[in-house]
Amino acid sequence: MFKLKAKVNKETFKLSMKECVKKAWIWDNKENFASAVNWKKDRILEIDADANFDDENEFSDSAESIDIFSAYLNIESLNENEKEEFLKKWNSAWDSETGFDPELFAGETIEDGNAFGEKVREYFDMKNIIANDKRSEKKSTANLDELKFFEAEKKTKELLEENKCEYIYEAAFSFDDEKIRTRCDVLKIKDNKHVEIIEAKATTKVKAEHFFDLMYQVFVLEKCGFIVDDICIAKINSDYVMNSDLIITEKTFGEQAKEFINKLGKIKYEEIKDFVKSDFTVEYDNEPIEVDLNKLIYLDYLTYGKNAKRPTLKDDLKAFREKFDLDQIFMNLSNHLNMKYENGEIPEFLHNKKCTLNYNKDRAGNWDHGFNHDEYDNCFHVMNWFxxxxxxxxxxxxxxxxxxxxxxxxxxxxxxxxxxxxxxxxxxxxxxxxxxxxxxxxxxxxxxxxxxxxxxxxxxxxxxVIDLDNLEWINNLLSVYENYPIYMYDFETSKWAIPRFNLVNTYYQTPFQYSIDVIVDNNYDYNKPETMKHYSFLSNEQDTDPRIKFIENFIKDSFKHGPGVYVAYNKSFEQGVLRKLAMMFPKYAKPLAYIIQNTVDLMDFFTSDTKVTGRPAFLIYHPYFKGSYSIKKTQPSLDPSFSYNDLVINKGDKASETFRKFVDGRIPKAAWDLKVKEGMLKYCDRDTLAMVVILKKVKELVEAHNGKN
Structure with a gap:
């Protein structure tokens, strides 16, 4: 008989199946989480419960991992406004009907999910209208999104009994005294209790967690007596470019932009000299912004993975169930979740050296236990404290x-x-x-x-700190910086799941701000800004494509002192942004291509390039880097006196989210002008100045070494 000891919500199930039951236990409820916090504070257990990257050194200027656990531990260090905002999101997240999802704690992720969910409902409303034109018995759709779970469950039963709906949005089902319960983004109703489940995900590909999400929903509905004919993910078509006739023929939008630049060939300054010195103006696109739902939304029935011959989600679920008993899996997980800490005693399973109850596929696509069968003691989610x-x-x-x-x-x-x-x-x-x-x-x-x-x-x-065995590499990198002017530049970008402007696709990194510090000769000093030239731009208009004025100002400022050396930190990001601008605004492609082709990466002193040039990692390494090459680690280590601590906005993801709120109208223009704009400018300006710090310190280190020899 199927009977659970403890509630198993969907998010807990997904975490356990994909990653680790220990992680699932911690995030299952506030009490467990509070205990984990105390064990970490008391130096009993080390918790890495919400880490997202396989390598902590993976980073992008455009998307930083949000470490909720550390944020909660350090909540008292926040100012009152930040603390209030954090706790508001925190408490709201725990009130979720499906359980706490660390991945959805970020504000932008929630906004994108809600926006895409709305578009998916519009899409199926449209399909229902088209179908009604061809049938005598008209069907309707019903949206239960605004109803609390028990109300939605009651309404779902009523709608199913009436049998007049083709699609129910946020249909609710529960079993075993609500120990398992779910809501379906889109439920397609058929005859005789047959249904299809469509899960809306603001993503461009099917992921493992989506598979387990659908597995949970199928399990609950089957327990309630339904027959699930099919399952799929309604995802975003990344090839759809808003109001553009561009056809993506390369693997990705970014690859196509790279190919576009390659076809231009090597750009010489003489080709663009007259243009960049002219008083040109980039014109706004006045075409209305209208989303084509048929092009934006793609119904993907295939399971996750990279294999071109991967099975459907339905067949993959069937293969899983042929090997494993879902009833037993739910009962095992429930038993773990029922384990409580008594008299301060930590549940024994939290000391396991391996992740347990998780499942994975081998390269051939065959299901097996995941880390549980690994030869290594590999659970990093919960360990003895260090x-x-x-x-x-x-x-x-x-x-x-x-x-x-x-x-x-x-x-x-x-x-x-x-x-x-x-x-x-x-x-x-x-x-x-x-x-x-x-x-x-x-x-x-x-x-x-x-x-x-x-x-x-x-x-x-x-x-x-200098790798003395690779001085030739260091000197070769430094030789580039002997030519002036040197344009140190940095971008800030925002992205939306639903294209926010014309000529963009989903999650397009939309540049809205830049900072440029120009080193004109060898007498520069980052402590004396007057020894350099500085230019910056920040879009201050709501409901206006920021790229227009960005392009206009960036090109002009990037040639104010003639052609030079262009420097970015993690140049692949900035170059990617510029390539897409060039492709979508071809009138300005050549000057943008010139900058792309003449950009070097300041991060080369720290990162490796073993595939192309053979350059080893950490030609410059300071112990305070702690293994990271992020500018937030390298610059303070080389000069601790220069920091971001005095800034209101001091991280790229915070700048991105702030601008997005402004464009979407959640920050009024008056508040932006009065309070926010200055903080945004200071942050981006600090990034390029930090780059100057790094270059100066690297030069000083090499000069000091050469002076000894």
Whole structure:
């Protein structure tokens, strides 16, 4: 008999199936989460419950991971307004009918999900109208979105009994005294209790969590006596470009923009000289912004993965159920969730070295347990406490967190300070009996610098911050910066799931702001702004495409002192933005292409390029980088006196969300002009000045070394 001991909500189920039951247990309810917080504070357990990246060094200027756990731990450090905003979202998220979803805690994600859900309902309303034109017995649609769960469940039953609806939005079902319950984004009603489930996701591809989302819904509806004929994901068609006849023939929109630039060939300054010096004006597109639902929405019946021959979601679910008993899985999960902490005792399963109850597929697409069958002690979600701020194995970049967990769990210590070498016998070997670090250049470089710091704690000159074995690489990179002017530039962008302007596709990185610091000669000093030239732009108009004035001002400012060296930090992002601008506004393609083709990456001093040039990682490495090459780590390490701490807006994702709120009308124009605009400008300006700091400090380090020899 199917009987659960504890409620299993959808989000908890998804976390358990895809990742780890320990993570699912923590996020299942406020009480469990509060206990986990206390265990972390008391240095009993280390929680990494909401980490999103396989490698903590993966980052983009346009999208930063939101660490909710750390944010909650440090809530008292927020000012009153930030604290109030955080707690409002926090409490609202816990009130969700399907459970707390860490991925949906970010404001932009919620807004995009709601906006796309509305478009999906409009799409099926349209399908219903078209179908009614061809049938004698007319059908309707019903939206239960505004109803609370028990009201929606009651209304769903009434609508099904009336049998007059073709589609019900947010239909509600429960079983076993509501221990399992779900709402379906779109439920297509057929005869004799046959239905189809369509899950709306503001995404461009089907993901593993979407599969488990549908699995949960199918399970609940079947328990309620329904027959689910088919399941699919209503997703966003990334090839749809608003009000454009552009056809995406390459793999992605970005790849097509890259091909467009390549076809222009090498641009010479003489070709664009007269144009960039002219007083040109970029004209606004006055075409109305109207979304074509048939082009925007794509119904994907195939399961997740990269295999071109992957099965349908329905067949994949069938294959899963042929191997595993869903009743038993739900009961096992319920048993885990029923485990409570008594007298301060931590539930025993939280000490497991492996993630449990999760499921995955092998390369052939066959279902099996996931990490549970892995040869490594790889659960990084909950571990015995260790200090992540102390240099050690956890900080090593390009090193999977599952491997980090295994090394930390099975070696003498998680910290570099307790070893003389990365190849000591007390450090566990991999499954082949070899060192995890034999070919890990980053780990070796980090350990080398830390070990020298340990030997000479007061003499930074002996830490080998400069990789003395690769001075030729460093000098080659620096040689580019001997030519003036040097344009240090940085963008801020916002993105929307539903295209917000013409000539954009979904999640198009829309540039709305830039900062440029121009180094005109060798006498520059970031502490004396007057030794450089500075230009900036911030769009201040609501309901207006910010790219128009962005292009106009950026091109003019980028040639104010003639052609030069253009410098970005993580140039692939800025170049990607410029390529798309060039393709969608071809009249300005050549000057934009010139900047793209002459942009170098300041991050090259820290990142590797082993595939193309063979450049090794961390030519410059300071122990305070802690394995990261983010500008938020590299710049403060090289000059701690220069920081972002005094800024109201001090992160790229916050700037992006703020501008989006302004454009969408959630920040009034008066408030923007009075309070917000200045903070936005200061943040972007600080980014380019931070780049100047890095260049100056790298030059000083090399000059100091050369002076000794």
């Amino acid at each position: 200090d992540k701020d102390e240099p050690g194995f956890w900080n090593i970049g390009k090193f999977k967190r599952s491997f980090k967990s295994h090394v930390i769990r099975n070696s003498k210590s998680p910290y570099f300070k307790d070893y003389e070498s990365l190849f000591e016998p007390s450090i566990v070997l991999n499954k082949k009996g070899e060192s995890f670090f034999e070919t890990n250049r980053i780990a070796k470089r980090m350990f080398e610098v830390y070990n020298l710091k340990k030997q000479y704690p007061e003499d930074e000159s002996k830490w080998r």
